[in-house]
Amino acid sequence: xxxxxxxxxxxxxxxxxxxxxxxxxxxxxxxxxxxxxxxxxxxxxxxxxxxxxxxxxxxxxxxxxxxxxxxxxxxxxxxxxxxxxxxxxxxxxxxxxxxxxxxxxxxxxxxxxxxx
Amino acid sequence: xxxxxxxxxxxxxxxxxxxxxxxxxxxxxxxxxxxxxxxxxxxxxxxxxxxxxxxxxxxxxxxxxxxxxxxxxxxxxxxxxxxxxxxxxxxxxxxxxxxxxxxxxxxxxxx
Numbered sequence: 001x002x003x004x005x006x007x008x009x010x011x012x013x014x015x016x017x018x019x020x021x022x023x024x025x026x027x028x029x030x031x032x033x034x035x036x037x038x039x040x041x042x043x044x045x046x047x048x049x050x051x052x053x054x055x056x057x058x059x060x061x062x063x064x065x066x067x068x069x070x071x072x073x074x075x076x077x078x079x080x081x082x083x084x085x086x087x088x089x090x091x092x093x094x095x096x097x098x099x100x101x102x103x104x105x106x107x108x109x110x111x112x113x114x115x116x
Numbered sequence: 117x118x119x120x121x122x123x124x125x126x127x128x129x130x131x132x133x134x135x136x137x138x139x140x141x142x143x144x145x146x147x148x149x150x151x152x153x154x155x156x157x158x159x160x161x162x163x164x165x166x167x168x169x170x171x172x173x174x175x176x177x178x179x180x181x182x183x184x185x186x187x188x189x190x191x192x193x194x195x196x197x198x199x200x201x202x203x204x205x206x207x208x209x210x211x212x213x214x215x216x217x218x219x220x221x222x223x224x225x226x227x
Contacts, residue, residue, distance in 0.1 A: 006159065034214065041124060043204065043219035044160070093159045097212075104150045104206075105215060107159035 002028050002098035006108025013084055013115055021079045021111045023094030029074035030096035034105070035067075038091045050077040084115040119143050122205055122218030131227050135192040139205035139218045142186065146207040149181050150215060151190045154202045163203075164190070167211075195225045 003026040013019050023033055031052045036044040048069055049057040056069035066088075068080040081088055093110040122139045129135055137151075148167055152160035164179045166172045172179045178191040188207070192199055202222050206215040 004159075041219075041222070043122075044217045046214065049214070091157070095159075099212075104148075104162045104165045104211075106162065107152075110157065110159040112157060 002096070002106040004094060004096050004106045004108045006094050006111055008111055009109055010112040011114070013113070015085055015115055016083055018080055018082045019084055019113060021081075021092055021094075021113075023077045023079070023096070023108050025075045025096050025098070028096075028098040028100060030077075030098070031074060032096070033071060033077040034095040035069065035077075035079050036093045036095065038093060038110075044093065047079075050079075052077075081113065084113070086115045089113055089115045119216050120205065120207060120218045123221055124219055126222040126224055128224040128226065129195055131195060131197060131225055133195050133225070135195050135199070135223060135225075137190040137192075137203050137205075137221050137223070139188050139207075140186055141188075141207055141216075143207075143209075143216075144183075144186065145209045146186075146216075148208045148211050148213070148215070149179070149188050150206040151177075151179055152204045152206060152217075154204060154220065156201075160204055192223075195223075197225050197227055199223060200225050 005024045007022045033050040035047045050069045050071040052071045071077040094108045095105045150165040151163045154160040169183045176193045180189040202220040204220040205218040208215040
């Protein structure tokens with residue numbers, strides 16, 4: 001089945017610094033990838049849709065300048081949390097759909113971000 | 117009212133029990149229904165998906181959809197401690213649409 005690889009699985013950074021999270025589709029091409037944020041015991045909150053070769057589409061309330069998304073190739077999307085603050089600490093998960101397969105959306109393993 | 121409602125639990129059952137997990141929804145345009153399992157500190161893993169009303173079985177798991185009642189269920193037979201996880205329902209207007217997730221139900225299966 002489709003595999004999505006996300007890296008790093010966890011990261012601790014100092015307040016004010018930037019952190020980049022990578023999401024790769026390993027065995028399929030993904031023109032679209034999705035970035036979610038999840039707080040403890042809460043559902044997945046869609047942050048943005050990453051589109052290969054064009055600008056990302058952000059959900060209402062998500063700061064574009066804080067959460068920079070780049071989808072430079074058909075297999076790689078990155079999320080950069082800029083000038084991170086403790087309130088940005090969360091679990092970030094990416095997802096993609098293999099339209100050539102029959103599965104639903106495949107998720108990465110997630111990145112636990114802690115800003116100190 | 118949220119589009120998808122799911123009781124967060126936790127739901128605690130003994131090993132071997134039959135587990136019933138449920139979601140209700142309000143958007144009648146939803147046609148594609150999914151269940152995901154999420155272990156702690158991991159991304160969700162797709163368990164089952166279906167377009168149809170009725171039952172779909174896969175091993176110990178059965179997904180049930182009742183579109184007329186806007187109600188979906190996931191049944192787990194012979195539950196095992198390894199089934200302990202959070203189960204999220206998700207649904208969309210079609211396979212190409214971004215799914216809407218429930219908040220997940222935490223399941224604990226104790227030996």
